Amino acid sequence: MISVTVATPGQDLTAQWNDLIRRAPGNAFMNPVALKAAFDTMFAAVYVLLAWEEGVESARLVGLWALQHRNVMMLWPALLEARPFNYAFLSTPVIDPAFAAEVMPAFFAAIRKNPALPNVVSLKEMDADSQAYAAIQKTIADEHHAHLTLTRSLRPSVSREKGVKNSGSTRKKLRQDWNRLSALGRLEMVNERTADATKAAYEQFLDLEKRSWKGDKGTAILCSERDAEFTRRLIGDLAAEGNASVALLRLDGRAIAAQVLMYCGTTAFTWKIAFDAEFAKYSPGVLLVDKMTEQLFAETDVQAIDSCSAEGSFMAQIWTGRKTMVDMVVDVGSTRSLVFGMEAARQYGYERLRDLRDWLRSTSLSPAKRRLAPSS
Structure with missing residues (x-):
């Protein structure tokens, strides 16, 4: 019963x-x-x-x-x-x-x-x-x-079994952008899962987002004290139990893109992303998500990733998996x-x-x- x-x-x-x-x-x-x-x-x-x-x-x-x-x-x-x-x-x-x-x-x-x-x-x-x-x-x-x-729509997603584009023009462009950006300095992707590291990285995400077009339009999280208070508590509390992290793409130690992740069971959720507009021509956000996907499937128990984004987002370019969504x-x-x-x-x-x-x-x-x- x-x-x-x-x-x-x-x-x-x-x-x-x-x-x-x-x-x-x-x-x-x-x-x-x-x-x-x-x-x-x-x-x-x-x-x-x-x-x-x-x-x-x-x-x-x-x-x-x-x-x-x-x-x-x-x-x-x-x-x-x-x-x-x-x-x-x-x-x-x-x-x-x-x-x-x-x-x-x-x-x-x-x-x-x-x-x-x-x-x-x-x-x-x-x-x-x-x-x-x-x-x-x-x-x-x-x-x-x-x-x-x-409405019915399709949401980009990826799993270990299918969804990653491993060949073709998209993969070629990703390699080219990574090599061009690497030529500017030491390029690395980090995704630490400890609570302290996550909270510190989340502040870097907030700063990147505030300095982006979202900050100019007043839609960045830091534009609202109420939103900032809630999301800091949200990410901090989830991170304390190992269910949130912030992946960073760093150039000579400087964060140029940040992807906030949440975890539930064996699924990761790419919640929010921001990047430094100074490096926009290198597609740092796309590079970060691509490297992050590779790392999650290679080094963790994550089996699938939900993009939390619309069909027309950039993730649809690098992931072939789709979920049907309904309102x-x-x-x-x-x-x-x-x-x-x-x-x-x-x-x-x-x-x-x-x-x-x-x-x-x-x-x-x-x-x-x-x-x-x-x-x-």
């Missing part, structure tokens, strides 16, 4: 979580340590659904799903966001595959029965290839829940609600506006100007 408890982050679940991710595909953003960092710093209002297998000597954790209670704007009904905090890039619940068919209906029922939780759930960046997503789809169909799929909205209530209709319409409209923006960008005036130019 499966029972579900709803709690805020705080209780020590280290042993239960570590046991669960030995049996289930991991999600670094659902790590109880990360959830507690978001809750303690008041960065997000997080609720944690815990599914327990009863009837054994002691209850065993077979599922965990963290949800963020959000008000997207004033005078708008609250909803649950399945990415538990901003800067989380995966909303997939962590579920023991042997119990997925039982856990997802129990999760939906727990939300429905809890008066503190809205029934409308926004599922952004859900892994559509996962057993958890299949269980969500089955629960929606079996219980006739109102839902709307907004959707679902009403877990017993009947379709007005709130669901409002939220589904809002998100649908937002996605169509993004499509229009992208179309306008792709149909700039430049081609027209070229057509008007006199022929030679």
Whole structure:
């Protein structure tokens, strides 16, 4: 029998979580340590659904799903966001595959029965290839829940078995860029996993990001004291248990690119990257990720890497693996609600506006100007 408890982050679940991710595909953003960092710093209002297998000597954790209670704007009904905090890039619940068919209906029922939780759930960046997503789809169909799929996309990924480009023009350019950059001085990639080294390297990442175009646009983490406080706590706490690191590409000891990594089970997540614009022509970020991938597969127990990035990112150029990702909205209530209709319409409209923006960008005036130019 499966029972579900709803709690805020705080209780020590280290042993239960570590046991669960030995049996289930991991999600670094659902790590109880990360959830507690978001809750303690008041960065997000997080609720944690815990599914327990009863009837054994002691209850065993077979599922965990963290949800963020959000008000997207004033005078708008609250909803649950399945990415538990901003800067989380995966909303997939962590579920023991042997119990997925039982856990997802129990999760939906727990939300429905809890008066503190809205029934409308926004599922952004859900892994559509996962057993958890299949269980969500089955629960929606079996219980006739109102839902709307907004987008499908492909996320770059790589595993030991497939996904690394070992030949072709991409590999040739990587070798050329590495050799050109090496000619300027001593070039090395380091990825220390100790807590102190990670925290120090994270400060170097923050500095690189602040000095990039993100700093100019005000979107770098250091542009917000609140974001900086949370992410320092997040990376520091994860690093303390060996679940975060910052890979650095250094030229004569100077960091010219930094990739922040999170780990969950045998999966690494490339969370955030920054590089020094002075060296942009050498593609230092691409070189760093390529060397980091090689190091992780050669020297650690990492079996796969999730890019946490969109299909059009540079990682799609060096990795051939892809995950199908879905954004959707679902009403877990017993009947379709007005709130669901409002939220589904809002998100649908937002996605169509993004499509229009992208179309306008792709149909700039430049081609027209070229057509008007006199022929030679």
